[in-house]
Amino acid sequence: MKAYESFRIKDLELKNRLVMPPMCMYCAPRSRPTDFHRAHYGARALGGVGLVIMEATAVLPEGRISDNCLGLWSDDQVTPLADLVGHIHALGARAGIQIGHAGRKCGAAEETLYAPSALDYSDDGRYRTPKAMTQGDIDRTVAAFAAAAGRALAAGFDVVEVHGAHGYLVNQFLSPLSNHRTDGYGGTMEGRSRFLREVLAAVRTEWPKEKPLFLRVSAEDYADGGMTSEQMVAILRGVTDWVDVVHVSSGGVTPVLPPVFPGYQAAFSETIRRGVKLPTVAVGLITTMEMVEEILGNGRADLVALGRELLRNPFFPLTEARRLGIELPWPEQYRRAFL
Ligand SMILES: Cc1cc2nc3c(=O)[nH]c(=O)nc-3n(C[C@H](O)[C@H](O)[C@H](O)COP(=O)(O)O)c2cc1C
Numbered sequence: 041m042k043a044y045e046s047f048r049i050k051d052l053e054l055k056n057r058l059v060m061p062p063m064c065m066y067c068a069p070r071s072r073p074t075d076f077h078r079a080h081y082g083a084r085a086l087g088g089v090g091l092v093i094m095e096a097t098a099v100l101p102e103g104r105i106s107d108n109c110l111g112l113w114s115d116d117q118v119t120p121l122a123d124l125v126g127h128i129h130a131l132g133a134r135a136g137i138q139i140g141h142a143g144r145k146c147g148a149a150e151e152t153l154y155a156p157s158a159l160d161y162s163d164d165g166r167y168r169t170p171k172a173m174t175q176g177d178i179d180r181t182v183a184a185f186a187a188a189a190g191r192a193l194a195a196g197f198d199v200v201e202v203h204g205a206h207g208y209l210v211n212q213f214l215s216p217l218s219n220h221r222t223d224g225y226g227g228t229m230e231g232r233s234r235f236l237r238e239v240l241a242a243v244r245t246e247w248p249k250e251k252p253l254f255l256r257v258s259a260e261d262y263a264d265g266g267m268t269s270e271q272m273v274a275i276l277r278g279v280t281d282w283v284d285v286v287h288v289s290s291g292g293v294t295p296v297l298p299p300v301f302p303g304y305q306a307a308f309s310e311t312i313r314r315g316v317k318l319p320t321v322a323v324g325l326i327t328t329m330e331m332v333e334e335i336l337g338n339g340r341a342d343l344v345a346l347g348r349e350l351l352r353n354p355f356f357p358l359t360e361a362r363r364l365g366i367e368l369p370w371p372e373q374y375r376r377a378f379l
Pocket of ligand 1: 061063065095096138206256324345
């Protein structure tokens, strides 16, 4: 089965095509991981996924989604993450980290909210009105992405994923619904994608060219005048010098909920894979190995991420292999489970 075939990109070798996608756990006091994170990520590594991508980790304090989100804006945040990377490696998986900035969807109590334009996310007062970013704010934020990537390297991560999806800061710049700027960072698609290009170029100054850089995008805004997967293809064609893998998600720029059904984002992954000619990760209500095989076999993605399924069943890769009669090495300590 393709799901259990290895995957190589640059100097990264994954033992299979199954990925744990980033999922905020909102339980990182002082923006540092706890014993919970060790058990949580360790369980999925032990359960057999090829790649664990750790949750959205803020590049600045005002980039946090909540007060209890992980951060990577300071050197003393490196060591606890390095411990986690070592733990994940020891349990047989590769480790990635998603670096991001919440922009106008920052829920940290004491922080100023920054965004391309001073536009509220919603009418219900869920978030405070953001400040439109000055050139100085933009430069400081771009530099913070680069510094966070350098710290991710120091922590030993195999993959850095830039969070360009779900209506967070990078996505706020990309979408005409949240970016009403009239300077060089707004207007045309070229202008709206400038912040993304600056972030990626800066990250690449710290993240070595031998190591893969993933970019997570929202391919569809599900709203009139918003982004579509075809427009996203055009933007991604302009960033292939920096990006190795596109992680294809959708939604989040507005409160509109996407129409959700099994595999609801796989078609976007296929459009981007064929249009941009970069490997992709498909994600979104993929819950069975049959769905994984369909997506990989039909060339709709190169890797498949399972989020909530892995929350329910950390051993999904191993238990599914066993159900399908595929011999995979279980942890030696568990040998007697099958005697
Ligand atoms: C609890 C939870 C937290 C999430 N946090 C993040 C996050 O930090 N970054 C991100 O890009 N997506 C996040 N997501 C979205 C998931 O990565 C994934 O794309 C989504 O759940 C759809 O996949 P699934 O149907 O397999 O769960 C989160 C999802 C859940 C359920």
